[in-house]
Each structure stands twice: as C-alpha cells, then as structure tokens.
Amino acid sequence: MSPEQRREMIVAAALPLVAEQGAAVTTSQIARAAGIGEGTIFRVFADKDELLDACMAEAMNPGHVLRELASISLDDPLDARLVQAAEALRAHTDRIGTVIGALHASGHRRPRGNGDRPAPDGRRASMDATLDAVRELIEPDRAALRPSPETLASVFLGMVSNRYHLVAGESRTPLEEIVDILLHGAFKAPENAAT
Amino acid sequence: MSPEQRREMIVAAALPLVAEQGAAVTTSQIARAAGIGEGTIFRVFADKDELLDACMAEAMNPGHVLRELASISLDDPLDARLVQAAEALRAHTDRIGTVIGALHASGHRRPRGNGDRPAPDGRRASMDATLDAVRELIEPDRAALRPSPETLASVFLGMVSNRYHLVAGESRTPLEEIVDILLHGAFKAPENAAT
DNA sequence: GCGTACGGAGTGAGTGCTCACTCCGTCAAG
DNA sequence: CTTGACGGAGTGAGCACTCACTCCGTACGC
Numbered sequence: 001m002s003p004e005q006r007r008e009m010i011v012a013a014a015l016p017l018v019a020e021q022g023a024a025v026t027t028s029q030i031a032r033a034a035g036i037g038e039g040t041i042f043r044v045f046a047d048k049d050e051l052l053d054a055c056m057a058e059a060m061n062p063g064h065v066l067r068e069l070a071s072i073s074l075d076d077p078l079d080a081r082l083v084q085a086a087e088a089l090r091a092h093t094d095r096i097g098t099v100i101g102a103l104h105a106s107g108h109r110r111p112r113g114n115g116d117r118p119a120p121d122g123r124r125a126s127m128d129a130t131l132d133a134v135r136e137l138i139e140p141d142r143a144a145l146r147p148s149p150e151t152l153a154s155v156f157l158g159m160v161s162n163r164y165h166l167v168a169g170e171s172r173t174p175l176e177e178i179v180d181i182l183l184h185g186a187f188k189a190p191e192n193a194a195t
Numbered sequence: 196m197s198p199e200q201r202r203e204m205i206v207a208a209a210l211p212l213v214a215e216q217g218a219a220v221t222t223s224q225i226a227r228a229a230g231i232g233e234g235t236i237f238r239v240f241a242d243k244d245e246l247l248d249a250c251m252a253e254a255m256n257p258g259h260v261l262r263e264l265a266s267i268s269l270d271d272p273l274d275a276r277l278v279q280a281a282e283a284l285r286a287h288t289d290r291i292g293t294v295i296g297a298l299h300a301s302g303h304r305r306p307r308g309n310g311d312r313p314a315p316d317g318r319r320a321s322m323d324a325t326l327d328a329v330r331e332l333i334e335p336d337r338a339a340l341r342p343s344p345e346t347l348a349s350v351f352l353g354m355v356s357n358r359y360h361l362v363a364g365e366s367r368t369p370l371e372e373i374v375d376i377l378l379h380g381a382f383k384a385p386e387n388a389a390t
Numbered sequence: 391g392c393g394t395a396c397g398g399a400g401t402g403a404g405t406g407c408t409c410a411c412t413c414c415g416t417c418a419a420g
Numbered sequence: 421c422t423t424g425a426c427g428g429a430g431t432g433a434g435c436a437c438t439c440a441c442t443c444c445g446t447a448c449g450c
Contacts, residue, residue, distance in 0.1 A: 001399085027436060037401040042437065099346070131359060145381050147372065152381055154359045155373060162353025164326060166346065177342065178350060185380025186340050186347055196425095220412060232427035236412060358449095
C-alpha cells in the first residue's frame with residue numbers, strides 16, 4: 001500500500017474518533033480503528049499533530065460542497081438556487097462542525113505558531129472558497145438586490161450554519177423559511193399583502 | 196474564604212486559560228493563575244472534570260446578556276431594539292464561543308453520558324433562555340411580521356453568531372446591516388424604491 | 391524452476407515524560 | 421493546645437513516540 005493511501009486510510013479511520021473526542025483521541029485508538037499497528041501511524045505521519053492537521057484539512061475540504069454548489073443551475077430562480085445551496089451547505093457544516101470545534105480545543109497548536117495569529121491556517125481559505133461560491137450563485141440577481149452579493153453570501157452562510165434549532169413550519173422546511181426571510185424580510189409587505 | 200468564593204475564584208482564574216487551551220489546560224497552570232496550591236483545587240472540586248463543567252456553566256451563564264436584553268426598551272422601534280440586542284448577543288457569543296468549542300474538544304465527557312444524546316446539558320437550557328428573551332423582544336410586533344417571533348428569534352441568533360466575517364458597509368455597521376436584511380429582505384422593494 | 395539474500399513495510403512492547411490527584415507537614419485562628 | 425485550611429512534593433497511570441525485530445515480495449544466481 002502506497003504511503004499516500006496509508007495516510008488517507010488512517011485519516012478516514014481517525015475522523016469519526018476526532019469528531020467525537022477531539023484531540024484527546026489517542027494514537028492507539030486510531031491504530032485499532034484503522035486495523036494497523038500503532039507504529040505504522042508514525043511511519044507516515046511525523047507526529048500526532050501532523051495527523052490531526054490532516055484530519056482537519058480533510059474535514060474542511062470544501063471540494064464536495066463546492067462541486068454541489070457549482071452544479072446548481074443559474075437558470076433556476078434565486079430562491080430555488082438558495083434552497084439547494086442551503087441543503088448542500090447544511091450537510092457540509094454538520095459534517096465538519098464537530099471536527100473543527102473539537103480540534104480548536106485541546107490547544108492543537110500550529111507547528112511554527114507564534115501564537116498570536118487567530119486563524120492563519122487553511123480554515124480561512126476554505127471558508128473564503130465557500131463564501132465565493134455562494135456569492136457567484138447570487139451574482140446574477142445583483143441588480144435586484146439591495147445588499148451586495150458578498151454581504152448576502154456572508155449573511156446567508158451565517159443563517160444556514162445556525163446552531164439554534166429552527167422548527168419546521170407547516171408547509172415549509174426550515175431552510176425554505178430561511179431563504180424566504182433572507183429574500184423578502186420579516187415584515188409583511190406594506191401595500192400588497194399577497195399570500 | 197468560603198468554599199463558594201473559592202470555587203468562583205478558581206473558575207475566574209481558569210476561564211481565560213480554558214478559552215485558550217481547552218481541556219488541555221493543566222491543573223497546575225490553573226493553580227498558578229489563581230495564586231493557590233494545586234491541592235486546594237481538589238478540595239473544592241471533586242476532579243478536573245467538575246472544574247471544567249463549572250467553567251462551561253459560567254461561560255454560558257446567560258445572566259448578563261439576559262439582563263441586557265431585558266433592559267431594552269420596548270418603546271423603541273423594532274429595528275433599534277434588534278440592533279441593541281445584536282450588540283449584546285455578539286459580545287456574549289464572542290465571550291463564550293471559544294470556551295464551548297474548546298471544551299467540546301478534548302472529549303470533555305458528561306458524567307453519566309451514554310454518548311448518544313447530542314446536548315443534554317445546561318447548554319440547551321442556556322440557549323433556550325436566550326432564545327426566549329429575544330422572542331419577547333420581537334413579540335410586540337408580532338402582528339406586523341410574517342414569520343412567528345419564535346422563528347425570527349432563532350434566525351436572528353443564527354445571523355448574529357455568524358462566524359463568516361461580515362465587512363462593514365459605508366454608513367452602516369454589520370449588525371445594522373443584519374437587522375435591516377432580516378426585517379426588510381434582500382430584494383429591493385418592487386413598487387416603492389424608497390431610500 | 392528453485393533456493394537464497396535483500397529491503398523495506400509493518401509491528402508492539404518498551405521508554406521517558408506529563409499530568410491528575412494524594413498526602414502530610416506547616417501554620418494561623420480560636 | 422487543637423483544629424482545619426493550605427501548599428506542593430510525591431505517586432501512579434496513561435500517553436506519544438521509538439526501535440529491534442518479523443514477515444513477505446522481489447530479484448538474482450544457479
């Protein structure tokens with residue numbers, strides 16, 4: 001088995017454990033989960049930190065969600081596009097939420113970290129890529145919108161990754177509700193009280 | 196010094212360390228920060244876990260923010276109320292964000308945790324209390340709003356605790372921007388293109 | 391084809407260290 | 421003098437990481 005495959009295999013085995021326990025996971029647990037000897041881990045990773053870094057990168061890898069976002073048809077109306085985007089994004093943030101939060105804990109330090117920079121790592125790049133994909137989804141309707149697509153993308157991502165549980169309405173999913181509020185606001189239309 | 200005061204004093208000293216390092220913080224660090232002997236910690240806390248629980252409870256303690264929310268005058272217009280609420284909430288979430296995230300890491304286990312329940316602890320209670328305070332802030336305008344105050348409170352909290360950085364507009368703070376979008380929507384008004 | 395030497399992936403008991411927790415001497419208050 | 425809070429060296433458990441060894445696929449000499 002190539003070193004590359006080994007790394008991926010170990011990361012895949014480690015991810016659920018990291019999600020559950022954060023950096024408190026032990027290398028022997030990971031080895032057991034991967035069905036390999038503990039020493040093998042250190043043959044392909046310099047140390048536990050490098051393994052945790054790889055897990056973090058894998059968890060945050062926006063490739064999947066970016067592909068889904070890119071596949072949304074720009075011919076659909078804006079609200080439909082956003083509902084589709086919200087579904088993809090929600091799955092993505094659910095998937096990574098625990099891993100990121102968990103690893104931030106335990107003071108999982110950067111290798112050459114001077115300690116002062118807040119997030120100099122790949123996290124920002126990943127967030128920026130996601131943000132930009134959403135912005136592009138909004139861009140075609142720029143003329144019809146008051147805030148800039150950048151602003152809306154940011155606000156939208158915040159709404160979607162909401163940790164405060166939203167109960168489903170009667171005829172609408174929470175995500176549809178969010179999109180509707182984002183686009184049309186909370187106030188009833190003053191003049192035309194349509195549907 | 197009463198045991199009660201001791202606990203509070205230790206928790207106060209531990210909080211910044213926990214925020215920075217998560218559960219990886221050591222008891223000797225905490226003792227040094229508090230200016231006491233390590234043994235003293237264990238005379239008022241059964242073990243490190245109990246101390247971390249206390250830190251978590253203290254960090255999430257919504258008392259301060261609830262008081263601020265309650266002090267907002269219901270005579271102000273809704274948007275002004277929400278901007279004030281957003282400021283208080285933002286400070287609160289900033290304050291607690293790191294501690295919670297950090298402690299979730301490191302697999303800081305619940306005492307009797309069977310492992311399946313997602314958040315059976317005080318976190319939910321704290322979030323519910325905050326949610327309800329925001330709901331009451333919105334309640335007076337219920338008649339003018341399409342979604343229920345419950346839904347809006349939830350969406351609003353999601354927007355405010357947004358981790359995707361929002362750049363300030365020219366004449367508006369990010370929080371004012373959020374409130375405006377929440378209330379009036381992203382679309383330009385179709386008939387009246389006021390202001 | 392067959393036997394043998396080689397290299398390198400894989401292993402897991404061992405090592406040293408860190409840390410939560412204990413225990414007892416000290417000291418101040420009553 | 422007695423009592424009990426306090427500190428901090430001590431202790432044992434558990435961890436990351438190492439290293440001497442095994443095992444197996446490959447290549448080469450015959």
